[in-house]
Amino acid sequence: MTPDIRAKFSSYPLAAQKQLEEVRRLILAVAEENALGAVEESQKWGQVSYLVKGGSSIRIDWKPKDPDVIKVYFHCQTSLVETFREIYRQEFDYEGNRAIVLPLTAEVNGGPLKHCLQLALKYHSLKHLSLRGV
Template sequence: MKPDIEAKFASYPVEAQQQLKDIRRLVFSVAEEHGLGAVDETLKWGEASYCVKGGSPIRIDWKAKDPNAIKVYFHCQTSLVETFREIYREEFEYEGNRAIVIPLGAFAGAGPLRHCLQIAMQYHSLKHLPLLGA
């Protein structure tokens, strides 16, 4: 993990740190499992950001103003969250067209989040398909 991201995570409550690290590991795992190439890990707008070539950026963060949730952000001008809302109506809460909201302490490594991350990391090859090929 890059030092700036590690420092950012370390500034959060322990439960949020662990959940963010779990989601980070999931991002890298999905990229490796599907042969999506190297994951570029940076801080953007003060949030941990992950992207692979041909994918749409994924950002993850915890905010003190909403302390009971972790958010997984996607580019708001894509159809990603709209698609996730259609195929995973009951599995997640959503914040507009930009984020999946995961309750703090909830297990985030299950199939639906893994699938959403995969779709985002393959976005540019899927964006022309109905429901992004889901």
């Protein structure tokens, strides 16, 4: 983790930091398990962003106006969140066509979230498939 990303996470309340770090670990694990290559970790639009070659950006953030959740953002001009909503209707709350909303108390060690992250990180090889090949 770069110093600027560490500083960004450190600016959040402890519960949000922990949840964001768990999602970060999951993103890195998905990229490694799927041999997707190097993960570019940066800040975009004031949010921590993750991208691999052939994937779509994933951003994560916490906001004081929604203190009990973090959000996992996806590019709003993709059909990713629409796909997630179709296959995981009950598992998540969503924010429009751009984010999965995760309570600070939610388990993020795998399952549906891991699958959603995988679809985003492989997006350009799956985007032509119905429901991204699910």
